[in-house]
Amino acid sequence: MxxxxxxxxxxxxxxxxxxxxxxxxxxxxxxxxxxxxxxxxxxxxxxxxxxxxxxxxxxxxxxxxxxxxxxxxxxxxxxxxxxxxxxxxxxxxxxxxxxxxxxxxxxxxxxxxxxxxxxxxxxxxxxxxxxxxxxxxxxxxxxxxxxxxxxxxxxxxxxxxxxxxxxxxxxxxxxxxxxxxxxTKRLSEDQVADWAVPPDPVAVATIRREVVDRLAAWHLEAAAFVAELAVSELVTHAIRYGAEPIRLRLIRERSLICEVSDGSSTSPHLRRARTFDEGGRGLFMIAQLARRWGTRYSMTGKTIGAEQQLDELIP
Structure with missing residues (x-):
């Protein structure tokens, strides 16, 4: 007014x-x-x-x-x-x-x-x-x-x-x-990949390999390093601190988005680990390497996502 x-x-x-x-x-x-x-x-x-x-x-x-x-x-x-x-x-x-x-x-x-x-x-x-x-x-x-x-x-x-x-x-x-x-423009099925993640730390290596294979099929090998790191840290975080069910989703459009969802509403905290700390660096590394990252909440839990800008990596 x-x-x-x-x-x-x-x-x-x-x-x-x-x-x-x-x-x-x-x-x-x-x-x-x-x-x-x-x-x-x-x-x-x-x-x-x-x-x-x-x-x-x-x-x-x-x-x-x-x-x-x-x-x-x-x-x-x-x-x-x-x-x-x-x-x-x-x-x-x-x-x-x-x-x-x-x-x-x-x-x-x-x-x-x-x-x-x-x-x-x-x-x-x-x-x-x-x-x-x-x-x-x-x-x-x-x-x-x-x-x-x-x-x-x-x-x-x-x-x-x-x-x-x-x-x-x-x-x-x-x-x-x-x-x-x-x-409105809906993404095609080929632009989205989705996995159910078992609540077992052993599954992290398997999921990481499948993500690398999917990026190769998308001809996004240049984005594999940051994506593999984000998947490893976010899936490990969900297994260690979250709750079932745990799912991983990759979305390919003008950017590459990695999302990990779990059944817990516990909020992750970004902190700077001290020199001799054995953990606490995962989200900090994602924040430094990804274009942006964040958390959104739903009625059934939360989703943590990290985004890479593809045009900065691929001519």
Whole structure:
């Protein structure tokens, strides 16, 4: 809500907070809960003396979505924001049914996430209310116009954005307009490898060899050293400190992702081992060699993953 320096500064803080929370792989509903706490505490600390100063946090809305290209599912949650429009490959479109949730910083109520199976090649449209709210138009009619415009064929998403804005924004708008389009692309079975890991330290060597063989089949021998180290350390960590079931997954796309899941929610800690310590260096080595690493949690345990950027290794 609002315009000017206060609202702009607020958006900058919220964007930074969202990026920070997203980096630790929180689920959409949990991320919005933390973001709501940040906004609430910021409101309590700020003092707006100017008569025309509007606290930008009051009424701030957010729609957060995470798409999984392996399973083809998208998890979404919203805090007072308009629900997105989903356009299927056949051209049919609909507004995604999401629980509304209160705007950020108002009620501190829990948010609810929805998992949606999205067909490959669909288009997900996220937008601000300025796109479907004109001075004299009807909201439902404007939303229907948006759905029809999104269903029109276009050579690219950029071209579709241009045509949608030209078709929908025919009257002067009273608010800012933002439109974000994303086309879903599910990874093929050949881009994912999955293993069940026995809870036995002897299995680490066998799993490591199978990973090297799979990387050779993918023609990714240059990435084998770091991947083999990550697999060895993460699988050993899961066997030693985690719980069954333990699974290893490799994902090959623009980067190579190694993920190890287990049934324990115990959080791993990165520490710097002392000179004569016999252990404690595994996660530190992964953090140094991988592009990034992190942990995400689920209802059944946790997943620790490490990512390698392939274009840095392979011409």
């Amino acid at each position: 609002g315009h000017g320096i206060a609202a702009s500064a607020t958006m900058g803080r919220l964007r930074t907070a969202v990026r920070t929370l997203a980096d630790i792989d929180l689920s959409p509903d949990e991320l919005l809960t933390h973001l709501d706490d940040i906004v609430t505490h910021t409101d309590e600390e700020q003092d707006f003396d100017a008569d025309d100063a509007i606290p930008g946090e009051i009424g701030a809305t957010c729609l957060y979505a995470v798409y999984d290209p392996v399973s083809g599912t998208c998890s979404m949650a919203r805090a007072g924001h308009l629900a997105p429009v989903l356009v299927l490959p056949d051209g049919s479109g609909r507004v995604v049914g999401l629980p509304t949730g209160p705007p950020l910083g108002l009620c501190s109520l829990p948010f609810e996430a929805v998992d949606l199976d999205i067909p490959d090649g669909s288009v997900l449209a996220l937008f601000t209310d300025g796109l479907v709210t004109s001075r004299e138009g009807d909201f439902d009619e404007d939303l229907s116009d948006l759905q029809r415009a999104l269903a029109q064929p276009a050579r690219s998403l950029d071209a579709l954005c241009d045509s949608v804005l030209a078709s929908v924004c025919t009257q002067p708008r009273t608010d800012d307009v933002a439109l974000l389009l994303a086309r």
